[in-house]
Amino acid sequence: MIPGAPDRTRMSDDCIFCSIVAGDIPARTVYETDDVLAFLDANPLARGHTLVIPKSHARHVGDLGSELASAVFDAVAELTPRIQEAVDADAANVGINDGEAAGQEIPHVHAHVVPRFEGDGGSPIHAVAGRRPDLSDEELDAVADEIADATGA
Numbered sequence: 001m002i003p004g005a006p007d008r009t010r011m012s013d014d015c016i017f018c019s020i021v022a023g024d025i026p027a028r029t030v031y032e033t034d035d036v037l038a039f040l041d042a043n044p045l046a047r048g049h050t051l052v053i054p055k056s057h058a059r060h061v062g063d064l065g066s067e068l069a070s071a072v073f074d075a076v077a078e079l080t081p082r083i084q085e086a087v088d089a090d091a092a093n094v095g096i097n098d099g100e101a102a103g104q105e106i107p108h109v110h111a112h113v114v115p116r117f118e119g120d121g122g123s124p125i126h127a128v129a130g131r132r133p134d135l136s137d138e139e140l141d142a143v144a145d146e147i148a149d150a151t152g153a
């Protein structure tokens with residue numbers, strides 16, 4: 001393998017983000033490590049809107065595995081304040097659309113870092129969900145139990 005060349009055994013052929021990692025599709029790269037690439041969103045929600053992706057293909061957050069999940073979040077933590085500083089933003093939203101029903105359009109995990117500015121007319125990340133459920137204390141207890149059971153806690 002050529003040093004620095006992407007490992008094509010861990011790529012998905014028809015994935016736009018894998019093609020960006022491979023250099024087959026251009027992107028405005030702002031940060032790169034062995035495991036992670038960050039580039040400007042082609043359809044930005046704000047100045048400096050950046051996507052942080054694992055270089056190897058993973059569709060869902062749960063597919064990342066511990067090492068890659070750490071690498072991606074390390075990059076997000078490092079980049080978010082730098083991006084804010086670069087575009088003189090007051091804050092940022094950080095989020096991942098995980099799955100089609102959540103609005104994931106490219107089936108390759110990507111964290112959005114969206115710089116925010118005082119008075120930009122945007123909303124908090126709470127605005128992404130639809131109708132809020134009205135859950136009683138008992139229902140909240142039951143949901144907590146279900147999730148704890150599912151995570152083996």
Ligand SMILES: [Zn+2]
Pocket residue numbers: 011012015016017018019056057058107108
């Ligand atoms: Zn991919």
